[in-house]
Amino acid sequence: MGGELLPPGEAGPDDVVLAWDGADVVAVRLPQLADSLDRILAAMEREKGKSLAELDRKAKQEVVRVLEARGAFSVRHGVETVASALGVSRFTVYNYLNREKGTS
Known part of the structure; x- marks a missing residue:
């Protein structure tokens, strides 16, 4: 799919932040x-x-x-x-x- 993994603190408004046990662990930036x-x-x-x-x-x-x-x-x-x-x-x-x- 071509997504990019980022630290949660670098997530932009269009990125998807994934959490585990209530803590943000990774952000995913999907391609346009x-x-x-x-x-x-x-x-x-x-x-x-x-x-x-x-x-x-x-x-x-x-x-x-x-x-x-x-x-x-x-x-x-x-x-x-x-x-x-x-x-x-x-x-x-x-x-x-x-x-x-x-x-x-």
Whole structure:
């Protein structure tokens, strides 16, 4: 997931402080969702063995399906980020999403 552990005293307002027996023991700083999307895209490229832009249409549709299941499109600029990684337009990503909804 890419979180970072910090001493509780260094926790910021967006960090999660974990306590044990009433004492703060560690703070967890979670990555921004946009950073997580970049990590997911990079992992998918490693899994596929090539850039996502090099995939055929069917494989790109599968990538969009997986990303939708992982909530990638709830991230601000998620569609644009995915479209760029796939080497397609935003319109194409929306078509893939709508096609998936139509077959569900």
